Amino acid sequence: MERKEYTYTEKKDTRSGFGDGLTELGKNNENVVALCADLTGSLKMNDFKNNHPERFFQVGIAEANMMGLAAGLTIGGKIPFTGTFANFSTGRVYDQIRQSIAYSHKNVKICASHAGLTLGEDGATHQILEDIGMMKMLPGMTVINPCDYNQTKLAAIALGDHVGPAYLRFGRPKWPIFTPENAKFQIGKGIKFLDGNDISIFATGHMLWQALEAEKILFSLGVSCEVINIHTIKPLDEKIILESIKKTKCAISCEEHNIIGGLGESISRLISEKHPIPFKVIGVNDSFGESGKPLDLLEKYNLNPESIKEAALEVIDKK
Amino acid sequence: MSKNIDDLKNISSQVRRDIVRMVHQVQSGHPGGSLGCTDFLVYLFFNLMKRKDSFDMNGLNEDVFFLSNGHISPVFYSVLSRAGYFDKSELSTFRKLNSRLQGHPATHEGLPGIRVASGSLGQGLSVAVGSALAKKLNKEDNVVYVLMGDGELQEGQIWEAMMYAAHNKVDNIIATIDFNGQQIDGPVDEINSLIDLKDKLESFGWKVYESDGNDFDSLSSTLEKARKNLFNGFPIINIMKTVMGKGVDFMENSHKWHGIPPNDEQLNDALSQNKETLGDY
Known part of the structure; x- marks a missing residue:
């Protein structure tokens, strides 16, 4: 694989990707229904609502009820997509998800926007950094x-054919679009963005772009990075991770989440059990977030390309 | 074919035997609420619900039932079995390792008759309303039934679901509250009173009926009246007065039997008060 320098021409919020995916699902699958807890605009669900008012359920500010309604709608063959902020999609309704959805194996798609630090100015009450952990434990x-x-x-569309409970996490800020519109997206399969020999960088969500930016700096320093996108944290694509680290012999992971409970923790378990190598988790270091601009927050909490570069060099040093 | 009151009483007697035997056998479980709701569930499954003989999860074109107060699983399991969803011999596995009859109802082990897990309180009404919405989308004229405890109404999610159902005119649902006035720690009125429950429910936009849940005539006339009021633009709820522990005199009217099993002597006493009518499991 020849090295490619990833660039972008347009920035768009990932929540709009969800909204547009949902619109397409609505046209193609009449069993798809959507529920929203008073955040239709924020979740970009207006198109679905306008196209299929009979399949759209405005539940008001009552997220626990929304999760129960969604579980009930599956009984009768519907495929419910719930929409609210990540905080209210997980922590607020954990027991409802646990009992009525996960334990009951209901085909509910929990779609969560404004995840992580990059929601920005609203601050820590809304910046959930624990949601991946809570959801992956179920x-x-x-x-x-x-x-x-x-x-x-693509992920939203793929969930239309997926059977079983799922959590789809996305965000608020406009963010570079650097993957092709018609890429192949397979739930549970990682994607190799760059081939390299010196270190593996596993990244999820917004942090993949940060990792690709860090790679540019590392490349200029003569470091060859293998950059792999782990979009599905559970089930984890163990094969792509193990194959990569057997070659590079060290790795870091990047996520906009607490270092406890996220992607990095899943990879840590995998490599400590199957192929121990030097490894470091890049994430928020067990703290709450705060108000600020998205990029300023990523910098303050060491989720910027410079911090990723530093971590990579540190890990390579331990080989 | 609908059963007469003597038939229903005979089924209830057998179900009560099943309940006390099940909780006695494993020395755990919740006999009080189970005994109190026996007549309601017997009436529901044997006379009221339009249901298919076999079970499928989606419950298309049939009435469906959700048990929100999942701790009264003994009565649910007994009635499901006696209604033909699985063999009565399986009742002997209640709360044991590798059983489909979990302490609280679950879909995980694939027990026919269960459509959602319950036990953590307050969630069943939302699920039932969601199921009612699916029935509307599917253009079915079938009904969703759900049972909740009165103490369970202290959970906030119940009231979220109450608001939703009335605002959205979910009129293919009949909810029932087991109004026995007791919860684990004592009388509901002492723990966190519902004050005027009927007023509360009416002000939330529900059509309210009141019944005696231990009297088949009352259950029959109330629920038939309620059924005639379906599809009229409002959700329906039945405040059903029951006696916790009904049918076993030393358990009646006391929260103490909410979640403890009888000993050998108490079991024999309880069984002597409820004759074997359909064959013990």
Whole structure:
């Protein structure tokens, strides 16, 4: 694989990718229904609502009820997509998801916007950094955190054919679009963005772009990075991870999430059990977020390309 | 074919035997609420619901039932079995390792008759309303039934679901509240009173009926009246007064039997008060 320098011409929010994916699902699958807890505009669900008012359920500010309604709608063959902020999609309704959806194995797609630090100015009450952990701990729950508008749209569409409970995590800010519109998206299969020999960088969500930016710096320093997108945190694509680290012999992971409970923790378990190598998790270091602009927050919490570069060099040093 | 009151009483007697035997056998489980709701569930499954003989999860073109207060699983399991969803011999596995009859109802092990897990309180009404919405989308004229406890109404999610159903005119649902006035720690009125429940429910936009859940005549006339009021633009709820522990005199009217099993002597006493009518499991 020849090295490619990833660039972008347009920025768009990943939540719009969800909204557009949902619109397409609505046209093609009449069993798809959508529920929203008073955030239709924020979740970009207006098209679906306008196209299929009979299949759209405005539940008001009552997320627990929304999860129960969604579980009930599956009984009768519907495929419900719930929409609210990531915080209210997970922590607020954990027990409802656990009992009525996950344990009951209901075909509910929990779609969560404004995840992570990059929601920005609203601050820590809304910036959930624990949601991946909560969701991945539930047996049978699929957890997906796409990286840009195109991938989020593809992930939403893929969930229409997926059977079982799933959590789809996306965000608020306009973010570079650097994946092709017609890329192949397979739930549970990682995607190699760059081939390299010195270190593996596994990244999910917005942080894939940050990782690709870090790679540019590392490349200029003569470091050859293998960059792999793990959009599906559960089930984890163990094969792509193990193959890569057997070659590069060290790795880092990048996510907009607490270092406890996220992608990095899943990879840590995998490599410590199957192929121990030097490894570092890049994420928020067990703290809450705060108000600020998205990129300023990523910098303050060491999720910027410079911090990724530093971590990569540190890990390579341990080989 | 609908059963007469003597038939229903005979089924209830057998179900009550099943309940006390099940909880006695494993020395755990919840006999009080189970005994109190026996007559309601017997009436529901044997006379009221338009249901298919076999079970499928989607429940298309049939009435469906959700048990929100999942801790009264003994009565649910007994009635499901006696209604033909699985063999009565399986009742002997209640709460044991590798059983489909989990402590609280679950779909995980594939027990026919269960459509959602319950036990963590307050969730069943939302699920039932969601199921009612699916029936509307499917253009079915079948009904969704759901049972909740009165103490369970202390959960906030119940009231979210109440608001939703009335605002959205979910009129293919009949909810029932097991109004026995007891919860684990004591009388509901002492723990966190519902004050005027009928007023509360009416002000939330529900059509309210009241019944005696331990009297088949009352259940029959109330629920038939309620059924005639379906599809009229409002959700329906039945405040059903029951006696916790009904049918076993030393358990009646006391929260103490909410979640404890009888000993050998108490079991024999309980069984002597409920004759074997359909064959013990």
